[in-house]
Amino acid sequence: MIEFELEGRAFSVQRLKLEAACAGLECLAKALGPMMAAAEGPSIQGLLAGAGHVPALLKIFAPVAKVRRGPDGSFERVPDAPWVALSAFQDDVFAGRLDLAIAFLWKAAENEYGYFLGANGGALAALMPKP
């Protein structure tokens, strides 16, 4: 499980079940593809090209995520508020803030896939062709 904060909003994300993790990786690859293909590296244009996959990624990660919600319905700077299911309130949490939704997904995906993406490959290292 990972807990993190984005602009005062506290999130907690559990690990995905295997089937959801596979679907998420495929979706992530499609979303990040345009960015990775850009010669100059990740760019806002690449990010915008992949934005269509945000709903699909949210469908995968939101069910295993929670967010702190204050008694007045606020999500910002409520450190002792109880955790509620993100999927029930995601429209309220991310309303008008697609950047926050993408940042949330980035952190959730990094926690889920970071052990082999951008790292030494994990268990796949032995199977990868040597450079």
Added chain:
Amino acid sequence: MSLAIYDIAAHDIIVGAIPVKDALVSAEVAAEAEAFSDEVGADGHVVRYATHDPRATCTIVLKGTSKENVKLSALLGLDQGTTNGAGVVTFLCRDNNGTTIISTDKAWIRRRPTKTMAAAPGDVSWEIRLVLDSPLNWVVGGA
């Protein structure tokens, strides 16, 4: 003669900071008991007594497809998953075109509603327990 204006869309119905708007069918607030009850002796002697029961139930009926269903489910899930009364929340029902106002800071969802899966989505009824301990916050008004 003046014209009275009523519109359900002009009502604020808010449970735990969740505005209940999407696919609302109806909301009904019913007192749990009489404000005053009475007893009669064998000789016809009648005594009236105050029950002091501040409880009421708000029944909110939503279409089965309402977005509010998942939010209310999350609120009940939070209440059942904690032991500190985190699900005891504020409740407000206010007619912005009239004088009805029902509000409390002691409200909770009593149980999960019955959900029927059939050809039509049907309706879902949420029962909210209210503790209305101030008469100023329990006004059944008019236009």
